[in-house]
Amino acid sequence: MMRRCMVVLVVLLAAGAMVAGDRQVVCVLCGDYTFSEKDGVSATYEGKRIHLCSLKELTALQKNPDKYVWGTDVVTGRRVHKIKTTFTVDRRVKVRKKDGKNEVWPRRFFFESQKSRDEFLRNPAKYIKEPYAV
Ligand SMILES: [Zn+2]
Numbered sequence: 072m073m074r075r076c077m078v079v080l081v082v083l084l085a086a087g088a089m090v091a092g093d094r095q096v097v098c099v100l101c102g103d104y105t106f107s108e109k110d111g112v113s114a115t116y117e118g119k120r121i122h123l124c125s126l127k128e129l130t131a132l133q134k135n136p137d138k139y140v141w142g143t144d145v146v147t148g149r150r151v152h153k154i155k156t157t158f159t160v161d162r163r164v165k166v167r168k169k170d171g172k173n174e175v176w177p178r179r180f181f182f183e184s185q186k187s188r189d190e191f192l193r194n195p196a197k198y199i200k201e202p203y204a205v
Contacts, residue, residue: 096122099153100132100139102179104161116140119154145180145198146187158182160191167202 096111097104099121111122112129116136123129132139144151160180167173180199182188191198 158188165201
């Protein structure tokens, strides 16, 4: 019994350290969900704290917030507010870069409802054509 308590305590401490120093965040612009908060840039949009990979992306967002804050639900084809929606899926997808090489990138997908998120999860290959062109 004592041993089990020790294990729980250690796990809690590790989780606390992650939140304080090195929390993983998602980039609103490109959907990369794997970078550390301290390595990116943060900003406030409509009262909410948001994160971006780089200053270049922050500049792009500032110039045209509507273009980047809104994404497309790949199931319904409708616009979805990337900051407000709670229906998301994180996946690693194969992308084809401009130089023709393929890489695997982490991407968050945004959905307008639980229904379209569920539909996506039933058959992701139907909605993501890999490799992506970027
Ligand atoms: Zn980004």
